[in-house]
Each structure stands twice: as C-alpha cells, then as structure tokens.
Amino acid sequence: MTQDMRAALNALEEAGRITTVNGEVQVKYELPAVLSQMADRSAVIFRNVKGYSMAVIGNLVDRENFALACGIEKTLSASLKYIDDATNNPIKPTVEDEAPCREIVITDGIDIMKTLPVNTFFEKEAGPYISAGMIVAKDPETGKRNVSINRLLILDSDLMMIGMSPSHHLHQLLEKALKRGESLGVSISIGNHPAVLVASNAYLKLGDDEFEIAGGMFKEPLKLSPGVTVDAEAPAGSEIVIEAEFIPGELHEEGLVSEFHGLYVDYGKSPLLKVKGITHRKNPLYQTxxxxxxxxxFIIGAMAIETTTFEHVRTAVPRVKHVYVTEGGMGRVHCVISLSNPKPGEGQKAAFAAFAHCNLIKRVIVVDDDIQIDDPEDVEWAVAARMRTERDIITIPGVRADRAEPLVKDDKITKTIMIALKESEALPKAEIPKTIREKVKNNWEHYQIK
Ligand SMILES: Cc1cc2nc3c(=O)[nH]c(=O)nc-3n(C[C@H](O)[C@H](O)[C@H](O)COP(=O)(O)O)c2cc1C
Ligand SMILES: [Mn+2]
Structure with missing residues (x-):
C-alpha cells in the first residue's frame, strides 16, 4: 500500500528522517517528555514501551515530513498547490472488504489500555488520551461521511470521553442522531498517512467527505474498510481501528485539558463512547x-486551514499568491497572506475573506509577493519597513470567537489586520544585479566552498 503510515515511514527512512528510541519509556509522561525534547522534527519510533509489545510513532507530521511522504518539493508553494489541487479535484474513496486494518479483530474482553500504549501527557489532565485518533461518522439523515481528529480520554476498559467543539460537524451529526432517538457509531483509526491526517482537518461544508481530499492528494481513491460492529469505515491501511458508539445522553465532566495554545481549559461535560471492537494490523504501530x-x-491544522483559506481569499482577491498559518500563532490564529501587485484596499479584502472563512484566525498580516511568508524574519521585515502603524493596523472588535481562542471574553475577540504592503513611492530595494545573483547560484561549485 502507498496510502498508509508505513509507506510514509519508508519515505522518511530513506531520507534519514527517522529517529529510533531503543531505551525503555513509560507511556505516562515519560514518552511525551522524550518526544518533546527531540533535537529535530524527524519522525520518532519508540521500540521499547514498558508493558507493551507495540512500537509507538511520534512526530509523524511536520512540513518537511509531509513533503517527503507525499513526494513533493519541500516548499510552501509546492504543498499549498498539492493540497489545493486535491481540494479542487476530490476523488471518492472505495470500500473493500479485505483490509490490513482488520487482520486482527477483538470483540470480546476489550481492554483499551491493555491493548494500546495510550499516553498521559500533561500534569493536570484527567488521564490517558488517544491523540491521533481519526474519527469517521456518518450523517444519520444523508448517510454522508465526516472525518475529524478528536481527543479521546480513556475512562475504563471499554469507555472513553470524546472532546468535540460544538461548531464542528461531528457534534452536528451527534445532535441529529439524538434528535432521531438513535445512537451514532464511529470508527477511530490510529496510525495514518500524513496526507490523510491533513485531509481530515480540511475546512469543508457539512456533507463533504474529507477522505475525498485525501484521494485527491493520492491521485487515486483512498481505500476504506467497512466497520465490523459499526456503520463507519476506516482507511484500510490504518494501523489500529477502534469501533465505538455514542452513549445517548450521557456526558462526562472532563476537568482540565490542554488546548493548542498550551494552556489548560475547562470545557465542562463531553459525550461518552462505548467501545464495541478493536481491530488492527499484524505488528501494529501506535501513533501518538x-x-x-x-x-x-499545529501543522496538521495549519496546512489544512491555509489551503482552504487560500481558495476563499482568491475568490475575493485573485492576486493572492500564498497563504501561511504560522507556528507562533499556534497553527490556528495568525495568518500571513501575500499578494502580487495589489490594488489599493485589496489587502483589507483579503483579510476579511480569511476571517470569514476561518473563525479561528484573529490576526492577518498582508505582504507583497517579494516576501517569503513562511520566513518569520522576512515578514517582520515587511512590518518594519512597509507598515505605517497609524494607517495600516486595523482592529475589528466584538467578533464572535471560537471557544478555543485563548483570549476569548464574553464569547468575543478583537480581530487585527496589519497591512505591510509597499507604497507606490516606496524606497527601492538595494540589490545585487539579478543576472549576477543567478549566475552565481547556478555556478555554486565554482567557488569551492568548504
Ligand atoms: C491533533 C489534533 C487534535 C484535535 N483534537 C480535537 C478535539 O479534541 N476536539 C475538537 O473539536 N477538534 C479537535 N481537532 C480539530 C478538528 O479535528 C478539526 O477542526 C476538524 O477539521 C473538524 O472537522 P469537522 O468539522 O468535520 O468535524 C484536533 C486537531 C488535531 C490536528
Ligand atoms: Mn467535516
């Protein structure tokens, strides 16, 4: 298979982007602590997890790992184009009965913590969380599939709490099921290809299937396997699939949980899932x-958000070149947009389009296309050299915010636009002649630089 995590790991291995941890680690706090202190962003394989035979994979997705796994250039232009093409040319998945993810099927004596090396991450959280679980559910009215990543808190051998924002589709599907007096089955797949993970976070309309975007990236249908105990498919090449059903009307008080901003939040009560089966590949790898x-x-969300934001900005301002969601802005709330030769006022239009598309975005910096927008220093240079504060910072108070926004107050936040575009009478850039720069670049060996 080329659509699974193993194919991605092979590509990373060839490129020297895998770090192996052979020393024993505990799943509680220790494995996360090792992962968080890695010197680079290579994928990590933990081979010796205390109490488990399964190896654990961490740091699977970063921008470079994504490019290697998908066989594209390691540039923002390349990944933006790759995901954008997929979004514009979605391919429907296919369902096949023979699937690696069902090689082993457990329906009796289910015990999540005995089977899976689930990590406990932060000191004040309530317990172990499955953090790379990709949830598939079907709309009870239309039968259309939805995919998302949601945290799952393990409460008992076959009981979990699922965290989901009321604004997300999965929440809407559950409400529909409850209204009809039905339960809702889900598949939770763990250990997936980076393209599938990014696709799962795409900002689509309710009813649009995120797996079609994964197919668009692979240029072929994503292969799915039907559920054994529930009506929800999972990628056939997933390492592990948990099948579960919402327990209608039952909620659990979660306590403190970490959000993407790195702070604890208390979201109150969330729904419960009863596990009906666990299936996995032979010698499965657990992803965390x-x-x-x-x-x-950050990056799984950022790559998904910036692509659809790009499309929306392009509708408003066809001169948009790139959209980038920054890591300093938690892969969610700060966005940089570059425009080619914008007309006066188009910077504001671009920012409004970004705000309208993604509620999490609260600050947009607009720059010219000579700025490399994924280079924070270059963007800061544009702000320092081109933005007139008294004219170019625009604040929009009182906008209804996402509940995950760290500064939300009375459900509202102030949005900021920073226009860092050059003026027509701007001082010219001091540059070495372009012909000479390119000649030097093309003859780099000549200089015998050691
Ligand atoms: C690692 C990771 C964990 C996430 N955890 C949650 C979560 O616990 N709850 C939630 O509502 N969204 C979570 N998200 C975000 C959603 O998966 C994402 O917004 C998705 O696009 C929602 O899709 P939907 O509207 O189709 O349901 C997470 C994203 C990532 C990358
Ligand atoms: Mn959706």
Missing amino acids: ILPGRNHEH
Whole structure:
C-alpha cells in the first residue's frame, strides 16, 4: 500500500528522517517528555514501551515530513498547490472488504489500555488520551461521511470521553442522531498517512467527505474498510481501528485539558463512547501526537486551514499568491497572506475573506509577493519597513470567537489586520544585479566552498 503510515515511514527512512528510541519509556509522561525534547522534527519510533509489545510513532507530521511522504518539493508553494489541487479535484474513496486494518479483530474482553500504549501527557489532565485518533461518522439523515481528529480520554476498559467543539460537524451529526432517538457509531483509526491526517482537518461544508481530499492528494481513491460492529469505515491501511458508539445522553465532566495554545481549559461535560471492537494490523504501530502547544498538533491544522483559506481569499482577491498559518500563532490564529501587485484596499479584502472563512484566525498580516511568508524574519521585515502603524493596523472588535481562542471574553475577540504592503513611492530595494545573483547560484561549485 502507498496510502498508509508505513509507506510514509519508508519515505522518511530513506531520507534519514527517522529517529529510533531503543531505551525503555513509560507511556505516562515519560514518552511525551522524550518526544518533546527531540533535537529535530524527524519522525520518532519508540521500540521499547514498558508493558507493551507495540512500537509507538511520534512526530509523524511536520512540513518537511509531509513533503517527503507525499513526494513533493519541500516548499510552501509546492504543498499549498498539492493540497489545493486535491481540494479542487476530490476523488471518492472505495470500500473493500479485505483490509490490513482488520487482520486482527477483538470483540470480546476489550481492554483499551491493555491493548494500546495510550499516553498521559500533561500534569493536570484527567488521564490517558488517544491523540491521533481519526474519527469517521456518518450523517444519520444523508448517510454522508465526516472525518475529524478528536481527543479521546480513556475512562475504563471499554469507555472513553470524546472532546468535540460544538461548531464542528461531528457534534452536528451527534445532535441529529439524538434528535432521531438513535445512537451514532464511529470508527477511530490510529496510525495514518500524513496526507490523510491533513485531509481530515480540511475546512469543508457539512456533507463533504474529507477522505475525498485525501484521494485527491493520492491521485487515486483512498481505500476504506467497512466497520465490523459499526456503520463507519476506516482507511484500510490504518494501523489500529477502534469501533465505538455514542452513549445517548450521557456526558462526562472532563476537568482540565490542554488546548493548542498550551494552556489548560475547562470545557465542562463531553459525550461518552462505548467501545464495541478493536481491530488492527499484524505488528501494529501506535501513533501518538503531542497535544497542546506542539508543532505536530499545529501543522496538521495549519496546512489544512491555509489551503482552504487560500481558495476563499482568491475568490475575493485573485492576486493572492500564498497563504501561511504560522507556528507562533499556534497553527490556528495568525495568518500571513501575500499578494502580487495589489490594488489599493485589496489587502483589507483579503483579510476579511480569511476571517470569514476561518473563525479561528484573529490576526492577518498582508505582504507583497517579494516576501517569503513562511520566513518569520522576512515578514517582520515587511512590518518594519512597509507598515505605517497609524494607517495600516486595523482592529475589528466584538467578533464572535471560537471557544478555543485563548483570549476569548464574553464569547468575543478583537480581530487585527496589519497591512505591510509597499507604497507606490516606496524606497527601492538595494540589490545585487539579478543576472549576477543567478549566475552565481547556478555556478555554486565554482567557488569551492568548504
Ligand atoms: C491533533 C489534533 C487534535 C484535535 N483534537 C480535537 C478535539 O479534541 N476536539 C475538537 O473539536 N477538534 C479537535 N481537532 C480539530 C478538528 O479535528 C478539526 O477542526 C476538524 O477539521 C473538524 O472537522 P469537522 O468539522 O468535520 O468535524 C484536533 C486537531 C488535531 C490536528
Ligand atoms: Mn467535516
């Protein structure tokens, strides 16, 4: 298979982007602590997890790992184009009965913690969380599939709490099921290809299937396997699939939980899931994602958000070149947009389009296309050299905010636009002649630099 985590790991291995941890680690706090202190962003394989035979994979997704796994260039332009093309050319998944993810099927004597090396991450959280679980559910009215990543708190051998924002589709599907007096089955797959993980976070309309975007990236249908005990498919190449059903009307008080801003929040009560089966591949690999303020958590969301934001901005301002969601802004709330030769006022239009598309975005910096927007220093240079504070900072108070926004007050937040575009009478850039710069670049060996 080329659509699974193993194919991605092979590509990373070839590129020297895998770090192996052979020393024993505990699943509670220790494994996350090792992962959080890695020197680089190579994927990590923990081979010796105390009490478990399964190896654990961490740091699977960063921008470079994504490019290697998908066979594209390691540039923002390349990944933006790759995901954007997929969004514009979605491919429907196919369902096949023979699937690696069902090689082993457990329906009796289910015990999540005995089977899976689930991590406990942060000191004040209530317990172990599955953090890389990709949830598939079907709309009880239309039968249309929805995919998202949600945290799952393990409460008992076959009982979990699922955290989900009321604004997300999964929440809406559950409400529909409850209104009809039905339960809702879900598949939770763990250990997926980076393209599938990014697709799962795409900002689509209710009813649009995120797996079609994964198919668009693979240029072929994503292969799915039907559920054994529930009516919800999972990617056939997933390492592990948990099948579960919502327990209608039952909620659990979660306590403190980390959000992407790295702070604890208290979201109150959330729904419960009863596990009906666990299936997995032979010799499965368990995937974990460091939640909270950690790069993998940011990047999966950021790559998904910036692509659909790009499309929306392009509708408003066809001269948009790139959109980038920054890591300093937690992969969610700060966005940089570059425009090619914008007309006066188009910077504001671009920012409004970004705000309208993604409620989490609260600050947009608009720059010209000579700025490399994924380079924070270059963006800061544009702010320092081109933005007139008294004219170019625009604040929009009182906008209804996402509940995950760290500064939300009375459900509202102030949005900020910073226009860092050059003026027509701007001082010219001091540059070495372009012909000479390019000649030097193309003849780099000539200089015998050691
Ligand atoms: C690692 C990771 C963990 C996430 N955890 C949650 C979560 O616990 N609750 C939630 O509502 N969204 C979570 N998200 C965000 C959703 O998966 C994402 O917004 C998704 O696009 C929602 O899709 P939907 O509207 O189709 O349901 C997480 C994202 C990532 C990358
Ligand atoms: Mn959705």
